Amino acid sequence: MDIIVDDIVLHPDEREETLGAVIADRLGMQRPPAWRILRKSLDSRKKRSIHYRYRLVVNVPDTDAPGLLGLPGVSPYLEEPAPAAARCPAGGSVAVIGSGPAGLFAALRLIDAGVRVTIFERGRTVDDRMKDIVSLESEGALNRESNVLFGEGGAGAYSDGKLTTRTSRPESAWFFRRMVDMGAPGSILYDAKPHVGTDMLSRILVAIRTYIASRGSSILFNHRVDDLMMSGNSVRGLVTSDGFEHAFDRIVLATGHSARDTYEMLDKNGVALAAKAFAAGVRVEHPRELIDTIQYGKPGFARPLPAADYRLAFRDPVTGRGVYSFCMCPGGKIINSSSEPVRLCTNGMSYSARDLGFSNAALVVTVGVDDFGCAPLSGIALQRSIEEKAFVSGGGGFRAPAQRVTSFIRGKSDARLPPCSFRPGVSPARMDEFLPEWITGPLRAALPEFNRRMRGFITAEGILLGAETRTSSPVRVLRGDDFQSLSHRGLYPVGEGAGYAGGIVSSAVDGIRAADIIVAEICG
Numbered sequence: 001m002d003i004i005v006d007d008i009v010l011h012p013d014e015r016e017e018t019l020g021a022v023i024a025d026r027l028g029m030q031r032p033p034a035w036r037i038l039r040k041s042l043d044s045r046k047k048r049s050i051h052y053r054y055r056l057v058v059n060v061p062d063t064d065a066p067g068l069l070g071l072p073g074v075s076p077y078l079e080e081p082a083p084a085a086a087r088c089p090a091g092g093s094v095a096v097i098g099s100g101p102a103g104l105f106a107a108l109r110l111i112d113a114g115v116r117v118t119i120f121e122r123g124r125t126v127d128d129r130m131k132d133i134v135s136l137e138s139e140g141a142l143n144r145e146s147n148v149l150f151g152e153g154g155a156g157a158y159s160d161g162k163l164t165t166r167t168s169r170p171e172s173a174w175f176f177r178r179m180v181d182m183g184a185p186g187s188i189l190y191d192a193k194p195h196v197g198t199d200m201l202s203r204i205l206v207a208i209r210t211y212i213a214s215r216g217s218s219i220l221f222n223h224r225v226d227d228l229m230m231s232g233n234s235v236r237g238l239v240t241s242d243g244f245e246h247a248f249d250r251i252v253l254a255t256g257h258s259a260r261d262t263y264e265m266l267d268k269n270g271v272a273l274a275a276k277a278f279a280a281g282v283r284v285e286h287p288r289e290l291i292d293t294i295q296y297g298k299p300g301f302a303r304p305l306p307a308a309d310y311r312l313a314f315r316d317p318v319t320g321r322g323v324y325s326f327c328m329c330p331g332g333k334i335i336n337s338s339s340e341p342v343r344l345c346t347n348g349m350s351y352s353a354r355d356l357g358f359s360n361a362a363l364v365v366t367v368g369v370d371d372f373g374c375a376p377l378s379g380i381a382l383q384r385s386i387e388e389k390a391f392v393s394g395g396g397g398f399r400a401p402a403q404r405v406t407s408f409i410r411g412k413s414d415a416r417l418p419p420c421s422f423r424p425g426v427s428p429a430r431m432d433e434f435l436p437e438w439i440t441g442p443l444r445a446a447l448p449e450f451n452r453r454m455r456g457f458i459t460a461e462g463i464l465l466g467a468e469t470r471t472s473s474p475v476r477v478l479r480g481d482d483f484q485s486l487s488h489r490g491l492y493p494v495g496e497g498a499g500y501a502g503g504i505v506s507s508a509v510d511g512i513r514a515a516d517i518i519v520a521e522i523c524g
Contacts (some may be wrong), residue, residue: 137336279367
């Protein structure tokens with residue numbers, strides 16, 4: 001019989017192979033039982049007693065189980081299988097716009113159900129896309145269709161690859177299993193804060209592409225969708241950037257939060273849209289060793305601890321605005337996430353090892369619809385305005401404007417800047433040059449509180465870069481309970497770009513849910 005044994009603790013220098021002996025001692029068994037990890041987390045709340053905490057599934061003889069279930073931290077194990085994809089003998093064909101998490105996992109779910117899928121991706125394959133990103137970082141040369149935001153895998157492919165989520169939807173279990181099927185490590189099934197990093201995501205994306213082709217479906221790269229084909233209030237297909245028309249009676253719209261020209265096309269076609277709140281601010285970077293020391297102290301373990309993360313939040317008592325850290329990338333780097341000429345925005349990423357010399361996070365302030373107007377595309381206009389000013393403030397060439405944390409608090413300019421990971425480089429500037437006071441004011445108010453929680457956060461070694469504007473979609477594509485557009489039948493807006501998710505997992509789950517509804521409709 002399988003039981004759960006909770007609250008098993010290992011010192012960071014102890015190896016997981018010893019868990020069997022630890023379990024046997026805990027349960028009073030003569031020999032180590034078979035076990036597997038259900039959840040693993042690092043507990044560093046007390047720097048003098050940092051440890052890993054485990055929840056395990058342990059197989060014990062049926063005759064021993066009743067006595068063991070009375071022990072502290074021991075409970076029955078009831079596995080809840082991930083909901084399988086339905087099978088659809090009727091087949092059918094569906095278009096998916098965008099190959100980010102929402103689009104890819106909607107496609108995988110449809111394909112597993114027997115539906116043929118064509119994915120239209122404006123950017124290039126992940127390998128070619130990485131070449132374009134290198135050109136942007138080394139030469140300041142932007143490819144508008146292939147960059148950090150556009151291309152195979154969407155914005156999530158060039159990120160930290162975080163797989164943490166607040167969703168409790170059962171479809172998330174299917175997502176994690178499929179990720180492992182496609183090459184992700186099995187540890188994502190139980191890590192409290194799973195991540196895969198850009199390097200591993202690239203390999204996973206190639207595996208997904210290969211699987212899609214093997215099942216008779218396809219991804220059409222360099223195919224930007226420029227228009228919809230309509231029949232009354234129903235979508236009957238799409239028009240791509242090469243001028244070709246493609247007939248489909250069901251289209252999954254999974255474009256991501258930065259496809260501004262797509263939002264403009266939807267607005268032109270009368271698709272129901274609404275302005276949506278988001279957040280904007282800066283990216284902060286510190287030496288990784290500094291953040292590790294703040295979070296861990298100097299524990300001196302023989303085996304190194306993972307690069308430390310943090311999560312900070314503050315409400316400005318004057319304005320009522322929330323200020324919070326977002327997309328924290330331990331042992332990572334700050335990247336150029338621009339997608340339009342003479343407009344600069346930043347993001348963060350890391351590789352699976354998280355072993356680079358800096359750690360960074362967005363520090364952003366809540367932006368409400370009242371700040372930019374209720375017209376559906378007004379939030380985009382605000383983002384563009386900030387990004388244009390940031391481009392000028394950085395001196396052009398996609399160099400980022402940057403300022404020491406200490407100088408920002410004092411309202412002073414810098415003659416020199418500390419080392420920074422951003423490429424093609426940074427220029428001394430003031431964050432006030434491109435951000436409105438209603439953003440910089442709450443940021444200045446929040447930093448002393450963040451330093452109170454993390455002593456040393458305010459330091460001349462810390463650097464602020466901007467602008468950070470693409471935290472989430474500034475537009476919501478309105479849909480009903482059936483996941484279809486409120487105005488256009490046959491159009492299924494999903495994921496972060498449609499305004500219904502935030503992050504890789506929740507976006508993928510949103511795509512999976514839409515796919516299940518489509519399968520049910522096709523099969524009648």
